[in-house]
Amino acid sequence: MRRFEGRHVVVTGGGVGIGKAIAERLAAEGARLTLLARDSERLKRVAIELGARAAACDIRDRAQVDEAFAAAASAYGPIHALVANSGIGGPNEEGRADRFDDLVHTNLIGTYSCARAAVRHLAEGPEPRHVVVVSSILARIAVPGYTGYSASKAGLLGLVRSLAAELAPQHIQVNAICPGWVNTEMAWEGLDGLAEAIGGSRDDAFREAMRNVPLGRMGEPEDVAGTVAWLLSSDARGVTGQAIDQNGGAWTG
Template identity: 40%
Template sequence: MSGRFDGKVALITGGGTGIGAATARRLAAEGARVVVTGRRPEHIEKIAYETGGRAVAGDTSSLAHIEEAVAAACDTFGGLDILVANAGVELFGSVETVDIMDWRRTLEINVEGAMLAARVAVPRMRQRGEGAIVLVASVAALSGAPHYVSYLTSKAALLGLNRSLAYDFGPENIRCNALCPGWVRTEMAERALGEFAHAQGITLEEMIAKVVGPYPLRRMGNPAEIAGTIAFLASRDAAFITGTTIVADGGGAIVDIGTLAFAS
């Protein structure tokens, strides 16, 4: 049976675990050839083996690494059609307390890494006559949270990058969209929630129940669900969608905190 991505080649940054790994599996299952990048070779090599893809270890904030990954896609599979800019870090602190190196590192990976990936990918997409870019942001781009200044700022910046890419390259049939997941059960999310739980003297599961309690769906997402949304945005099913931001958060964005006191 043919898939939506037959003949397509995808590059997924941060593809070794969580949303990135699930996206590699989903795109490959629908026919894509995938290249996955990440800083931990053992993780991306496992995903590449599972998907029949290619692993390129490195740091997404390095232009040389991005050039190597895009070259690997073109040399191994003949071109590049899809970029999923998923690599990211999550470090804590307020404007007063954040370590300046943590601040810079977060922006380098979360924002500059996505920009560099697009910078190198776009010319290759142009050669194919079309392309699709998906920037994995966060609901943190749309709201506030305590002691999260570097992460919130970086994810909000991705929404500006999304609009810029969509506007500049839409005439060449290269689309770009952003996805803002809510709490998804990934290694990074569990690490962050574990820190919150420790600070409050409760267990991780108690912390999870607390943060998703206001969600209409009353649960965290799983990476495969987010991968499904990414696959939609990357596919021709979304051919007339560009420059937009999709929220996948179990309904959390619709909750008015002023009404929570009345919830049963």
């Protein structure tokens, strides 16, 4: 099924992990893709594989963001959807007062810059356009040592609610996804940190993490990609301003 034939979708952080899975799913359903990320080499490989357009972009730099979205619209036409997936993770770092700033500037302010730029280049007409933001379960729960990351991801939920209200008259739907543990490099780095904290192995850390997940398993990047595809489809025409929790039952509030 090619539900997104002819639709131009921009995916940030599209070179690895969840972003790569999202790009693969949307390409399989016919979307024209522009992929943005800082790691241009990985990004180029994915773009070649999917027949997508790739551009290096540091979302912390608003001028780069504006230029990247203008170039995307010029190359592939007006944008129908943005999937804002770029971000950095990890705990607070002792002795680095600027760590909080880095996390918020990348995850929250960078995402806002992308949404702002995308809206300027969205396709016109009555059909819904979309912004989907990838947040985190840490927007919902408190984990010691992850103050900056949690704050940045929680801020995204406020951003989504506000943008949804502001942009609804223009038929622009804005939603978030809050994944829990997902089988990505970033997640395994987090488990390595947990292993160090508990004085155990990576396997010990995995078992400890899964104790708090009722389904008892990690999610896969493709799971999140499926939710993104649903949010961009006509099946979700009435959904805006929402945060979809996708964490194996670890948060049910």
